[in-house]
Amino acid sequence: MKKRQFKKLDNSISSFQRIKKESEKYWRKVELQDCCWGLQIQEGSKWKKGLSETELEDFQKQLNITFPESLKNYYRTMNGLDRPGMDNNGGEGEIDFGPIFYSYPDDIPIIKSTIEWIMEANKVTEDIVKDQNVPSIFPYLGHRFLIINNEEVTLSMFGNDIILWGDNLSMGIAQDIFSFGYIRPKKIDPNSFWNKKIDK
Structure with a gap:
C-alpha cells in the first residue's frame, strides 16, 4: 500500500477490503527479524473470513x-489471521506463538483481560465509569485500542502509557502492518479518560 492510499483510508468496508488485499500481498514474502522482540506476522499469513451479522451480535x-460501525465493518471484512504471530524473543530463547489481530470467538478471553488490565493500570473502577461516563475501549491488536464512543481515534495503551495511534481504525491497523511512520507522538493524559483531551 502506498502512502497516499494510506491517507485516504476511512472506516468503510471498501477501505478494510483494500487493507486486506494489500496486506496479504505484502505478507507473501515478509521476513521475520531475528533481533526483534514481540509477535511478528508469519510469511504467507492471510486474513480469516469476516463475521456474519449473527456472529457480530454474539x-x-x-x-x-x-x-460502532467502524468496528463492525472491520470484522465484517476480516477476523484475525489464519496463522499465529511468532515471537523469537530476540533470538535468545524459545519461539512463542500468539494472536496478533484479535478474532472472534477464540480471543474473547484475551480481549476481556486486556481491557481489565488497562482499567486497573489507570485506576478506572466501575464507579468511575458510571460517574464520569468513561468510554469503552476495545483492543483490536496487542495493546492498540479503538475508543468506542469516538471511532475516529485509536490509541496505543500500554498500562498508563497512552499515545495517539491513528486518526481512525483503518489507519491505525494499516500503520501497524505497513509502518508508514505516520504516528504523531502525542501522549494522552490517562486521567482524561482516553479521548477528552485529544487535540486532533
Whole structure:
C-alpha cells in the first residue's frame, strides 16, 4: 500500500477490503527479524473470513459492548489471521506463538483481560465509569485500542502509557502492518479518560 492510499483510508468496508488485499500481498514474502522482540506476522499469513451479522451480535453480547460501525465493518471484512504471530524473543530463547489481530470467538478471553488490565493500570473502577461516563475501549491488536464512543481515534495503551495511534481504525491497523511512520507522538493524559483531551 502506498502512502497516499494510506491517507485516504476511512472506516468503510471498501477501505478494510483494500487493507486486506494489500496486506496479504505484502505478507507473501515478509521476513521475520531475528533481533526483534514481540509477535511478528508469519510469511504467507492471510486474513480469516469476516463475521456474519449473527456472529457480530454474539461478539458484542459476550463483551457487553456495542460496536460502532467502524468496528463492525472491520470484522465484517476480516477476523484475525489464519496463522499465529511468532515471537523469537530476540533470538535468545524459545519461539512463542500468539494472536496478533484479535478474532472472534477464540480471543474473547484475551480481549476481556486486556481491557481489565488497562482499567486497573489507570485506576478506572466501575464507579468511575458510571460517574464520569468513561468510554469503552476495545483492543483490536496487542495493546492498540479503538475508543468506542469516538471511532475516529485509536490509541496505543500500554498500562498508563497512552499515545495517539491513528486518526481512525483503518489507519491505525494499516500503520501497524505497513509502518508508514505516520504516528504523531502525542501522549494522552490517562486521567482524561482516553479521548477528552485529544487535540486532533
